[in-house]
Amino acid sequence: MSAEGLLCAIRDGRQLNFREQFRLTVLLSFPAIIAQLSTIAMQYIDASMVGSLGANASASIGLITTTTWLFWGVCSAAVTGFSVQVAHLIGASDFEKARDILRQSITAMVLFSIGLSLLGVIIANPLPHWLGGDESICQSATNYFLIFSLFLPVLQVSFLAGSMLRCSGNMKVPSILNVLMCIIDVILNFFLIFPSRNVSVLGISLYMPGAGLGVEGAALGTVLAELIVAILMIYYLCWKSDLLRIVGNPGSYRIKMPVLKNAVKIGLPMGLEHIAISGAQIALTIIVAPLGIIAIAANAFAIIAESLCYMPGYGIGEASTTLAGQCRGAGRIHLMRRFGNITVISGMLIMGLMGLVLYVAAPQIIGIMSPVEDIRLLGVDILRIEAFAEPMFGASIVAYGFFVGIGRTILPSTINIVCIWGIRITLAAVLAPIMGLKGVWLAMCIELCMRGLLFLILLWGVPSMYRFKN
DSSP states (O other): OOHHHHHHHHHHTOOOOHHHHHHHHHHHHHHHHHHHHHHHHHHHHHHHHHHTTOHHHHHHHHHHHHHHHHHHHHHHHHHHHHHHHHHHHHHTTOHHHHHHHHHHHHHHHHHHHHHHHHHHHHHTTTHHHHTTOOHHHHHHHHHHHHHHHHTHHHHHHHHHHHHHHHHTTOOHHHHHHHHHHHHHHHHHHHHHTSEEEEEEETTEEEEEEEEOOTHHHHHHHHHHHHHHHHHHHHHIIIIIOTTTOOTTSOOOOOOOHHHHHHHHHHHHHHHHHHHHHHHHHHHHHHHHGGGOHHHHHHHHHHHHHHHHHHHHHHHHHHHHHHHHHHHHHHTOHHHHHHHHHHHHHHHHHHHHHHHHHHHHHHHHHHHHHOOOHHHHHHHHHHHHHHGGGHHHHHHHHHHHHHHHHTTOOHHHHHHHHHHIIIIIIHHHHHHHHHHTHHHHHHHHHHHHHHHHHHHHHHHHHOGGGGOOOO
């Protein structure tokens, strides 16, 4: 049976055996994993291309990476406040009301993202200085962040359309379009980052035009790829989606207070969590910055490389959100908890395997992104420290996605905030002067293991998380 058929079985109240539950988990997770991997591949390619320009170019992007993640996280949290409501309504087979919330979310997200974009433009110039960046990299970092900020409304629309499609059970279209975005980004980067040059192909010298924009070219390539995919994503959602198509189904785009309140109730804890966690990552950047340009670049490359491990976890987490949300809407609490167990255990196993790959292949992974020997050696050491944390990190990622799906975000968000500030930042501040960058990543490894343990306790040992009002 297809994923659509199995999701219909949930909404119709039909029984699913374990094989069908596992099959549905795989069918939803695989496209989501591909989408997540394509997203990180785009960052990996950007880093590799920019890395060939030298340590300063790499450090200029690495310096503001955590801040771009802060804005991404806030955009994602704002979208989730609406998409979880839509998932519950689809689970209850109330498609008309689901489309009504989609219309309201479009209005809300356009207004929200414009305000966020203006904030980014305002702080773009002083941001690298606030983060303790060396004067030699501040201007490039400012330009990169400014371009990123100007295109935030595009990113927000893409996030909204992708999240709505996934909550309806359609993982394939966002996955395909994210892969397309990666391909477009590579092509655009090839022409925007590097100057005009002769390229040898099969022994034949070819003239290749280029803009020679360096770091700024990497930013432009990424946002233009996002723009193309955002247009395609919103077109499919509004014109083609079987469950959520709003073109031909007229309705009001005016935001209604009950819907907005529910969106804030779900999304605000996540938004505050993203701000707190990204703030902690920025604090880590400040801790790392005095260690020098080599440490900044190695840290940035290692973060991107490690993402290859945890993106599968986020893909399974998205599937868990969809399954939990639709089961919750259909009132099938027992089945919802079964899916929680299946997705969390699957996430731990896959990320454990990815951690093993990360440990073994660390020299090759870092070597692709930077030709600088000192950066490569340091990057390998810190990646191998982090590899041991991957299974428990997987537990926290997927369990968090599950709790988002059932609309319980306050306690999971609190755990994330307390762990990253109370354990990671504290230990990193103590260990960095003693062990350098290795101490920072050891602190991260310890914190992720503790966080995973707490999420497993929350999933399996706190019955009150599954009590709902009718």
